[in-house]
Amino acid sequence: MGCAANPNIRVRRTEDGRLQVDGPLAGPFPDTETLAAQACELMTGQGGASAGMVGSEYCALHYYAPDEQAYYLSYLSDVKRQFDTYGRKTCEMPAALRDLKRVNALILGGGHNHPHNRQFSPGDLRTTWNPSRAVDTQTGQSFHRVLYLFFRERTGVCNAYRYDHASQIISALRNGQWVPIGRTVDDSGNIQMLDGADWLP
Template sequence: MLGPFESYSAALLAACKKILEKPHASAGRQGQQESGTFWRTSSEYCAWVYYTPDDQYLVSKLTDQSMVDPLNRSKNCVLPSEVEDPRHPASSIKYIFALHNHPHGSMLSKSDIRVIVDKGSMHGFETRTREGVVRLAVVAFYSHDVSNSTCDGFHQYVPVTGQIMNWTQTRGRWRCEQTGRVTWNGDGTDFSIEETRAPCFGGSP
């Protein structure tokens, strides 16, 4: 568990560093020499950024429990639906970001999008915090360096706005680009992803 933090951005960036420091959290850029070997031994880790009644943000304990893909085509960390924090009643905890890493830095998967929408249906898609209203999002961290993993960036999907964004860090400065938009069909059972390149609006950090 990490925190407490006074801002969701601080919690997010601390979690990025912590997760990418875990063993085999990065497999480098896809297509690089030995990237296939690194992929086979890589792991996904996941956690929640959540908000407590005393107006603090925390990062939950990490888990690396995964859904098994017999063909090793994908890796999916199984995020618990709820946070266990004995200091606060379960009903008082508010869910902000669902976090995990993508070893190859790939874009968010359809599974990621479905999972965060399911979690939002359970916990709500917006939370009023000390910083105003924060919108639920799923985040996938990545690093381009296998031997010295650092927080190079993350993909983010915000169900309320439909935006998919890619945040990248260069010399401590963050830049955001909208890379896609999710559109659900009329009955909410399926969706399409339109790839796009546009400036971001809202989001983190």
């Protein structure tokens, strides 16, 4: 008997070559802190997502629904950018969303897990969203596009991080609040930690 398909994965390649995911898998959420906390638990709970050096990456889109003033997480993709090695895992980030109930949704960026490392890789940070901001045309509200990273510690604690493409600031989710811990210093994705800050509290 073969393995059952993961119902949380809904991804396809469009005619123009982009990866498209369905939505939503999770939400609505009132803020990005709640979204990231729930997405961390969900994404690191997939098969192999917390399996260390033999694990796998999953990725998804997160987006904002202006009519509801709420945040959502899309279904997942497990499409790889390249063949995985023991030390290098990848997931090709989707670029398109299909949510038939929220056709005016604003894509605010991507999210992915690391099975073996709680830090953003240079490759993560070299990938940019253009433009780095999204605007709700109804209200004029501006959103920074961000990349989320999720990692489950051996203790079972799920740590969430985000990279702000507009400000180039890296933050950690701690006690329900985003706390800046570092920033990128060049286009190669090199990171400078803020004074007294680290990936763990």
